Amino acid sequence: MQALWRSRLAKWIGLCVLVGIPGYFGLREFVPSSAPVVCTALAQRRIVQLFASSDVVVRCEGVRVTPLARLGEAALADAEGGPLALALRAHKGSAVAVRADGGGSGVGKQLSTLQYVAGLRGVVLSSELVVYAPARDVQLRAAEREALAYVARVLFRGAREPSLSSFPASLRRVEPVEVMVMLSRRGEPRLWRSARGTSIARALLTATRVARDRWREREQAMGGPLATKLMELDVEVSLLAEDGAVASLQRPFVDRAITPAHGVGFDHRTAWHYLLPRDVAKHAGGPFEALAGQIADNGLRLSILAESDTRVYRFVPVSLGVSKAPLPTSDAP
Numbered sequence: 023m024q025a026l027w028r029s030r031l032a033k034w035i036g037l038c039v040l041v042g043i044p045g046y047f048g049l050r051e052f053v054p055s056s057a058p059v060v061c062t063a064l065a066q067r068r069i070v071q072l073f074a075s076s077d078v079v080v081r082c083e084g085v086r087v088t089p090l091a092r093l094g095e096a097a098l099a100d101a102e103g104g105p106l107a108l109a110l111r112a113h114k115g116s117a118v119a120v121r122a123d124g125g126g127s128g129v130g131k132q133l134s135t136l137q138y139v140a141g142l143r144g145v146v147l148s149s150e151l152v153v154y155a156p157a158r159d160v161q162l163r164a165a166e167r168e169a170l171a172y173v174a175r176v177l178f179r180g181a182r183e184p185s186l187s188s189f190p191a192s193l194r195r196v197e198p199v200e201v202m203v204m205l206s207r208r209g210e211p212r213l214w215r216s217a218r219g220t221s222i223a224r225a226l227l228t229a230t231r232v233a234r235d236r237w238r239e240r241e242q243a244m245g246g247p248l249a250t251k252l253m254e255l256d257v258e259v260s261l262l263a264e265d266g267a268v269a270s271l272q273r274p275f276v277d278r279a280i281t282p283a284h285g286v287g288f289d290h291r292t293a294w295h296y297l298l299p300r301d302v303a304k305h306a307g308g309p310f311e312a313l314a315g316q317i318a319d320n321g322l323r324l325s326i327l328a329e330s331d332t333r334v335y336r337f338v339p340v341s342l343g344v345s346k347a348p349l350p351t352s353d354a355p
Contacts, residue, residue, distance in 0.1 A: 027042040029126070034042065044144055052300055052306040059269040060153060063087070063146035067155060070115040078119060080152065090118065099128040107141035107156040136266075138283040138338055142345070144266020147336075149275045158197070160222070160261060162342065171225065171343035174203050175257045178248055189223040200262040201225035202339065203233050205255045207347075212236055212244065212255065214297075216262055222342070226259060257345040262296070268334040271327045272312040276334075280309035284336040291331050295320050298339060 032254035061082035071086045075242060080087060084126065097105040106129050110116045120126065120134045132139050133154055136147055143157040163172070170193065177183065186194060202216035203226070206270070219225030237248045245251060268279050268286075271355035280286045286309055287296030297316050301353050313334065314324055326332045 035037050036092045043244070056312070057081070057151075059148065059267075060146050060151060063153065063267055063269075064117065067145055068115055068118070069117045069145065069153075069155060069206070071113050072117055072118040072119055072153070073113075075121060078121065080119065080151070090120070093118065094104070098126070098130045101128050103129050103139035103141035105129075108239035110156045117123070117153050119151055119153045122148065122150060122152045125211075136279050137281060138265055143263065144336070147266040147268050147270070147279050149270040149272070154266075157263070160192075160267055160340070160342065162192055166192060168345075170222075170259050171257055171345035171355075174226065174230050174259050174343075175345045176204070177227070177236055178252055178257065180249060183227050183231070186221070186223050186227075193223040195337075196220050199225050200264075200337075201229050201342075202260045202262055203229045204258045204260065205237075205252075206258065207235070207255055213240075214226050214298075218294075222261070222309055254347050255350045256347050259342045259344075261342055262337045263339040264337050268336060271334060274310075276310040276313060280312075280336055283338055285339065286313050286316070287334055288313070288327075289333040290322065290326055290329075293320075294336065 024113050038054075057080050062078055063250065064082055064085055070084060071088055072080060073079060073088050073090045074084070075090050078087075093106065093109045097109040106118065108119060118133070120130060122134055122136060125131065126134050129139060133152060136144075136152060138182060139154070139160070141157055142154045145153040145155050147153075169190075173184065198218065198220065199222055200216050200218045201222055202214055204214035205212045213233060213236060215229050215236060216230060217225045219228055234248065237244055241247060262285070266279070268276060270276075270279075276286075277339035280304065283299060284302070285296055285298045286302055287294060293314055297312055302309055302312045305315065315328065317324055327334065
């Protein structure tokens with residue numbers, strides 16, 4: 023009888039090892055508490071395949087979870103994100119998930135430490151798990167970049183807005199974007215505004231119009247009419263490229279997720295507000311304090327972070343074109 027019992031026990035143990043029952047013999051599955059948020063973000067980005075570490079369990083409707091190793095060790099160990107982005111693009115609608123534990127090497131370590139990685143964009147970031155997808159980097163010719171900044175400058179002069187059809191196809195491509203226009207003097211920003219739109223061209227027109235109106239409202243404080251100051255101002259057009267929704271909003275994680283390369287913003291109901299990387303860096307208390315100050319400056323309470331209609335995100339400004347000041351700046355403000 024004892025021999026039969028030992029035989030059955032041995033078979034049961036062998037079956038456990040074979041199928042990997044969680045919690046036994048070191049085969050532990052990692053199910054992040056942020057999984058519902060991850061699933062929502064994947065659905066919004068239309069991710070249908072998630073490459074994840076073997077111990078990560080994220081079950082989302084309509085999403086296949088595939089071993090991370092299938093992407094190839096070379097892509098994961100490379101120092102840059104390009105090979106990994108190419109590997110992901112080979113699988114349409116795919117993203118990569120890694121534990122936010124600082125482990126790995128090469129680009130894998132950069133992802134696990136929440137760094138900005140060229141060629142990739144964050145989808146969702148939590149204290150347990152981070153998800154990145156290949157980015158669609160804007161490819162513009164030098165002439166297109168120059169024309170983009172020139173259009174912004176002539177609009178600031180008061181020119182009539184061009185029709186959307188007059189922009190090249192690369193700037194009319196339909197996709198959700200946020201475009202910022204900035205007026206700077208001697209490298210110091212004087213005024214900037216951004217707009218969201220369904221194409222770079224459409225968002226540019228809106229952002230330039232809003233910035234021009236804002237200068238007019240503050241004309242005395244800005245030193246005079248924009249038309250007379252514009253000759254001494256650089257005009258820059260940038261894309262504010264989102265790099266992940268921040269799902270864990272505790273101070274230590276926010277301070278970790280918003281790196282020196284990132285700005286931080288939040289959507290609340292129908293409005294959104296943001297701080298550029300240089301403005302985040304000015305806060306001695308760190309990114310969380312910068313975010314808290316941004317919320318307070320807009321007449322809101324920090325408790326909105328717990329509300330379902332608030333979304334915190336990080337972004338990277340990507341310059342699209344610059345029109346330098348035609349005249350050297352004077353000493354006058």
